């Protein structure tokens with residue numbers, strides 16, 4: 001059984017692998033029944049993709065799943081989910097989201113909570129450091145990812 005902290009460590013490893021590839025260091029893991037079903041990481045740079053964020057890449061890697069599986073899943077992500085990923089979580093009825101940190105970016109947490117999703121913020125220092133270092137090194141790339149100039 002993967003605890004929230006263990007699943008976050010898996011997501012963080014994805015984020016770090018993405019950074020090592022020259023990408024944006026955000027990773028995710030989809031946990032179902034205590035098992036990591038799929039992982040993903042932001043692929044804006046690697047694949048030239050504007051839609052493969054950590055969470056959406058993770059959902060894509062998990063493949064087609066029945067609603068009953070999403071309905072007992074937890075999305076674990078190193079960073080507070082953006083509006084796109086928040087929408088994907090709501091679309092598939094994922095009832096629980098574990099977030100590494102929301103200091104460097106605050107996404108759709110309020111919307112998730114308003115729709116009945118349990119949101120757990122672990123405030124993990126390693127996640128904060130990873131994003132702060134990335135944003136300092138690549139501010140233009142980061143702004144591109146969140147749709148800002």
Ligand SMILES: [Zn+2]
Pocket residue numbers: 053054055081082083084085086
């Ligand atoms: Zn996103």
